[in-house]
Amino acid sequence: xxxxxxxxxxxxxxxxxxxxxxxxxxxxxxxxxxxxxxxxxxxxxxxxxxxxxxxxxxxxxxxxxxxxxxxxxxxxxxxxxxxxxxxxxxxxxxxxxxxxxxxxxxxxxxxxxxxxxxxxxxxxxxxxxxxxxxxxxxxxxxxxxxxxxxxxxxxxxxxxxxxxxxxxxxxxxxxxxxxxxxxxxxxxxxxxxxxxxxxxxxxxxxxxxxxxxxxxxxxxxxxxxxxxxxxxxxxxxxxxxxxxxxxxxxxxxxxxxxxxxxxxxxxxxxxxxxxxxxxxxxxxxxxxxxxxxxxxxxxxxxxxxxxxxxxxxxxxxxxxxxxxxxxxxxxxxxxxxxxxxxxxxxxxxxxxxxxxxxxxxxxxxxxxxxxxxxxxxxxxxxxxxxxxxxxxxxxxxxxxxxxxxxxxxxxxxxxxxxxxxxxxxxxxxxxxxxxxxxxxxxxxxxxxxxxxxxxxxxxxxxxxxxxxxxxxxxxxxxxxxxxxxxxxxxxxxxxxxxxxxxxxxxxxxxxxxxxxxxxxxxxxxxxxxxxxxxxxxxxxxxxxxxxxxxxxxxxxxxxxxxxxxxxxxxxxxxxxxxxxxxxxxxxxxxxxxxxxxxxxxxxxxxxxxxxxxxxxxxxxxxxxxxxxxxxxxxxxxxxxxxxxxxxxxxxxxxxxxxxxxxxxxxxxxxxxxxxxxxxxxxxxxxxxxxxxxxxxxxxxxxxxxxxxxxxxxxxxxxxxxxxxxxxxxxxxxxxxxxxxxxxxxxxxxxxxxxxxxxxxxxxxxxxxxxxxxxxxxxxxxxxxxxxxxxxxxxxxxxxxxxxxxxxxxxxxxxxxxxxxxxxxxxxxxxxxxxxxxxxxxxxxxxxxxxxxxxxxxxxxxxxxxxxxxxxxxxxxxxxxxxxxxx
Numbered sequence: 001x002x003x004x005x006x007x008x009x010x011x012x013x014x015x016x017x018x019x020x021x022x023x024x025x026x027x028x029x030x031x032x033x034x035x036x037x038x039x040x041x042x043x044x045x046x047x048x049x050x051x052x053x054x055x056x057x058x059x060x061x062x063x064x065x066x067x068x069x070x071x072x073x074x075x076x077x078x079x080x081x082x083x084x085x086x087x088x089x090x091x092x093x094x095x096x097x098x099x100x101x102x103x104x105x106x107x108x109x110x111x112x113x114x115x116x117x118x119x120x121x122x123x124x125x126x127x128x129x130x131x132x133x134x135x136x137x138x139x140x141x142x143x144x145x146x147x148x149x150x151x152x153x154x155x156x157x158x159x160x161x162x163x164x165x166x167x168x169x170x171x172x173x174x175x176x177x178x179x180x181x182x183x184x185x186x187x188x189x190x191x192x193x194x195x196x197x198x199x200x201x202x203x204x205x206x207x208x209x210x211x212x213x214x215x216x217x218x219x220x221x222x223x224x225x226x227x228x229x230x231x232x233x234x235x236x237x238x239x240x241x242x243x244x245x246x247x248x249x250x251x252x253x254x255x256x257x258x259x260x261x262x263x264x265x266x267x268x269x270x271x272x273x274x275x276x277x278x279x280x281x282x283x284x285x286x287x288x289x290x291x292x293x294x295x296x297x298x299x300x301x302x303x304x305x306x307x308x309x310x311x312x313x314x315x316x317x318x319x320x321x322x323x324x325x326x327x328x329x330x331x332x333x334x335x336x337x338x339x340x341x342x343x344x345x346x347x348x349x350x351x352x353x354x355x356x357x358x359x360x361x362x363x364x365x366x367x368x369x370x371x372x373x374x375x376x377x378x379x380x381x382x383x384x385x386x387x388x389x390x391x392x393x394x395x396x397x398x399x400x401x402x403x404x405x406x407x408x409x410x411x412x413x414x415x416x417x418x419x420x421x422x423x424x425x426x427x428x429x430x431x432x433x434x435x436x437x438x439x440x441x442x443x444x445x446x447x448x449x450x451x452x453x454x455x456x457x458x459x460x461x462x463x464x465x466x467x468x469x470x471x472x473x474x475x476x477x478x479x480x481x482x483x484x485x486x487x488x489x490x491x492x493x494x495x496x497x498x499x500x501x502x503x504x505x506x507x508x509x510x511x512x513x514x515x516x517x518x519x520x521x522x523x524x525x526x527x528x529x530x531x532x533x534x535x536x537x538x539x540x541x542x543x544x545x546x547x548x549x550x551x552x553x554x555x556x557x558x559x560x561x562x563x564x565x566x567x568x569x570x571x572x573x574x575x576x577x578x579x580x581x582x583x584x585x586x587x588x589x590x591x592x593x594x595x596x597x598x599x600x601x602x603x604x605x606x607x608x609x610x611x612x613x614x615x616x617x618x619x620x621x622x623x624x625x626x627x628x629x630x631x632x633x634x635x636x637x638x639x640x641x642x643x644x645x646x647x648x649x650x651x652x653x654x655x656x657x658x659x660x661x662x663x664x665x666x667x668x669x670x671x672x673x674x675x676x677x678x679x680x681x682x683x684x685x686x687x688x689x690x691x692x693x694x695x696x697x698x699x700x701x702x703x704x705x706x707x708x709x710x711x712x713x714x715x716x717x718x719x720x721x722x723x724x725x726x727x728x729x730x731x732x733x734x735x736x737x738x739x740x741x742x743x744x745x746x747x748x749x750x751x752x753x754x755x756x757x758x759x760x761x762x763x764x765x766x767x768x769x770x771x772x773x774x775x776x777x778x779x780x781x782x783x784x785x786x787x788x789x790x791x792x793x794x795x796x797x798x799x800x801x802x803x804x805x806x807x808x809x810x811x812x813x814x815x816x817x818x819x820x821x822x823x824x825x826x827x828x829x830x831x832x833x834x835x836x837x838x839x840x841x842x843x844x845x846x847x848x849x850x851x852x853x854x855x856x857x858x859x860x861x862x863x864x865x866x867x868x869x870x871x872x873x874x875x876x877x878x879x880x881x882x883x884x885x886x
Contacts, residue, residue, distance in 0.1 A: 009136035017041025034048035103266030185245030501610030662841035677755025725799035
C-alpha cells in the first residue's frame, strides 16, 4: 500500500477553531486563565483526522511571521487584517505543544508561508507516489490537488471538511486545480488584500478560463474580445492580474530543510499529552485516554523496603510509636467520602506496619495512637485522611506534615492529588500512581497482598523522607507561616465542614422538579402552537427545520448536520420571533431539572439527608478553593428558578436558620490595597458604588451627571476585566462594543487610576527578575514562561503575574476568615456551625436565638481577617433556607 502523508496548515486551522468558538471565548478558559477554545478545537480536528488518515508521515506547518516574499512583492499583502486577538495568540504555543504531543513535527520557514511548506512537501510526496491529505481552512490550497493529493478544507469550524481532489474541483468550479491560481489572478483576494481585475468575480473568471485556459491565454486573445467594460478592465488591470496570480501561486520549491523522511509520524506521546491535558483542564480528552499508560515510570523496579504485615496477633508493635508516625490509608477512588479502603500503612522509615485489614484501625492499640494529641502525624492529604477515618469513628489528631499541601505550596503548577505522581515530582521514581495500580474508573482491580504491601510501604517511605526536605524548602521560601497558620489549619476546618455537610430537603427538590416538568410541558405546547406542529425540541435538526425552513428565520450558522441552534445563534434571533425566546427558556428549565434537581437528589446521603461536598484545596494556581461531588459553587443564580434551588438547603434542626455573609468586591479592594492607587482607594474609603465611580471617570462625567445602567454595566466589566488582565478583544466581546472602543476604555482607566498601571508595570518587572509572584501571605506562583522567547507564552505569563497576587490574596483572606471564624464560634460557646464556602461567601446554620450574635460576630471576624488600606465590607443575611438568606 502507498504511504500516507498528512500536511496541516497550522495557522489556518487555529484561526478557524478560535473563531468557531469566539462567541464562547470566556467559557473556554483553564484554571490559570488561559483561553483554550482554539486548542480545544484543534485537538478535536487532530483526533478525527489522525483516525481517518492513519498517516505514515505528518507535519503541521506554521507561518514564520508577517514578512514573506509576497510582502516584498506587494507590501499590502494581507494588510487589511485586524491584529490577532491576544486570546488566540496566547494559545499558539500550546497548539504547537499539542501537535508535538500527538507525535507530529511542527515547522516554519522564515520568508515563506505555511502554504509553501505544505506545497513543497506535497510535491515531494506526489513524486514518490504517496497518498497525501492536506488540511486547511484556506481554499487557495485546492490548487495542490492531484490524483494523489486531496485538500480537505474545513467548513464552519474545524471538524467538518470538504475534500477537494481534481474531480471535486472540476465539479465545483468547472476548472482544474492548476487554474485556481488563474481564477485568483482575475478575481484578486479580499481576505489577502490584493486586487485582481476590476469587477471580475468568480463566475466571470471561470467563464473566461473555460474558454481560454489561463490568464496568459486570455491576454493572447484579448484583441478578439468585443468592446465592453470587461475588456477595458482586463486591459487596464493586466499588470494587477499577473501580480495576483503570482501572489496566489503556492511555491512548491521552497528551500525547506526537511524531507518526508524527517517527518515520520511517531504516534501519540501519551505522557506528554496527559500532562498537557491536565494543564489545559481538558477533562473530556483525558477521559478518552482510558486504558493508556499514565504512570510516569510504571516499569521502575521497586527497591526493597522492609515492612511487617500487621494482624490481630502483633498489634502490640504499634506501641513503639510514641513521638511521630507517618500514616497512609489507601483509597482507590478520589471521593474519600464514599471510597472503599484497600489497606493502610503506619510507622517510620525504620519500621513500617502494613495491612489490608481495615478493621485493625479501630482496634484500641491503633485508635489510641491516631487520636493521640502527643504523637505527630505525617500524611498525604490531611483532609482526606481526617474525613475517611471519621467514617470509622476515629478522630485523627495532631496532624503535623501534609506532603500534598507542602508540595502544592512550593509549586502550584504541581497540583496532582496522586501520591505516586507527587513523589515522582520530587524524585521518587519507585512509587506508583494510583491509576497505574488500580486502573481508571469505578471498576478498579485490587492488587495481590504482596504487591499492595510493597506499594503502601513505598508511599509511606516517600512521605517520610520528603518530610524534612519540603519543610526546609518552605522555610527557604518564607512560606512556613502560610503552611502552619493557613493551609494546615484550613484543612482541619474544611474536614469539619465536609463531615457536617448541609441538609437538603429532597421533598422540596422533588416538588420543584415536578413544577419544572409541568412548566416544561406547558412551554412545549406553546412552542408547538407557535410552530404549527409537534416536533422534538431537543433535536437541533428538527428545531432548525422549524425555525429556518418553515418559519423562515435568517440562517446565522450551519453545522454538518444542518442548521445551528446553539445558544449564541438563538440569542441573536430572540427579537425576531417569540418561539425563539420560549425555546431558550425551555432549555434553561430543562437543564435546571436534569443537572441540578436530579443531580442533587442523587447525592443526598440516605442516613443524614445531607450533601457532603469535597473542597479541593490544592487545585488552583491562585489558592482558590473548588467544590466537587457535588459542586455547590455553580448553583445557578441568574435565573429565578435557579436561585430557588437554594430553597431546598435548610438547617438540620428545628428552630434554626441559615446565615450567610459574603465579602463585597473583595478582589477590587485587594487591587486598591496592593496598587496603592489613591483614586481607587478613595472610592472604597468613601463607600461609593465602585462601578458608578469608575463609570464617572472613564466616561468623563461631571459630579452631577447621571450614570445610566449601560454605563455602569460597561464600567463593571472594565473593573473586573482589569483584575483578570482582559484584552481589548475580550472586553469588546463581553460588553458588545468595538475593539477600538474597548481599547479606549482600558487606556482611559489607566489614566484615571495611574497606580494600577504602575503596579502592573512593577509586578511584571518583578516577575521577570525573580521568576515568580506572591500574594500578601507569600503564596508563591512560579511563571516558567516569563522569560520565554515566544511572545505569546511570555505575554500570558505577564498577565498571570499581574492578576495572581490579586486573586490569590483574595483567596487567602477568606481562608484566614474561615479559620478565625471556626475558632470564634467555639470560643463564644455558640451552637452555630460553618457549613459552606462559596467563592466569597460563608454559609452557617444556627439556632434562631444566636442570629443576633452572628450578625455582629461574623462581619467583625471577616472584616478583621487582614488589615488593608481600604476597609473590607461584609454583607450578611439570614432566613429559614439558603434562598431566604440570599
